[in-house]
Amino acid sequence: MSEDFYCEEVLSGRTPVQKVVETENVLAYHHTRPFYPVHIVTIPKRHISSLITLEKGDNVLLIELMDVVKKVASQVVAEHGACRVITNLGKYQDSKHLHFHVVFGQPLNKG
Template sequence: MQDCIFCKIIAGEIPSQKVYEDEQVLAFLDIDAKAPVHVLIIPKKHVGSVLELGEEDGALTAHIFAVVKKLAEELGVAKDGFRLVTNTGLAAGQTVPHLHFHLLGGRELGWPPG
């Protein structure tokens, strides 16, 4: 989608601090970090939100979670724990209409969130 900021990051039109990239997924540092480790993990395929995922996206979804595990281990948050968040819709705080997961860690995270 031409107006999607994450699609522009994927295309290299907007710079980002990449921490991981393959043919299906891009992960980069959040510019407004809420924890010492705050990475956004996005599919390169434009998917508006969790509600747009279909059964045909099963392999992509599994791959995203494999990348989450890999990054949590590499970034040193797997042992003590981390939070994985995806917001769906404006009322939940989704500000970019492209499926993305926030990987947060490196400090104790309070509950409940928000």
Template structure:
């Protein structure tokens, strides 16, 4: 169900539970600021999610409240995943809010790769 990106952080969301180790994930990268893991319902041959470790609902929330170190660390984690886990090209996607289709109220970046990805937006 799409969410309101301005809602308060829900520490019971699936990504918060993954961060706490309550739910397993196929992890591909982790550092002090971010965690990356394979999506359980991949939409491309390679589909990795990168999440900040802090409690942020959306880009708006993250950019307003995260420290400079958290922001830099998250961006570097996305870059690391792109370099280490994709081929010739990739797409980054962050859905923010219900109109964009955000389903988990924790900021996350999708990294898609592994072949032609088609148009940016379904017509």
């Protein structure tokens, strides 16, 4: 996998995705290889490496991103009664592009 799956594959259109919510600056879509029964990824359309690389100038985008995460999480909770919102950093972050996972259910058996 590349360092930034989201820019190189999703945002370029090379990998088609099933959109859940889209704004001018943010995209939420069903994970292409889900780890949970419900697994939605929310990303900014502009490249930001991770949560810890955000700068003060990113505040407006971060608010929009969190609004979309909130909307998606609310939809999942309304449908399933619960969800988790996850972001990964450092070695846990496979794709070096800020993203949040909104998930429900037990992890799927990937073995």
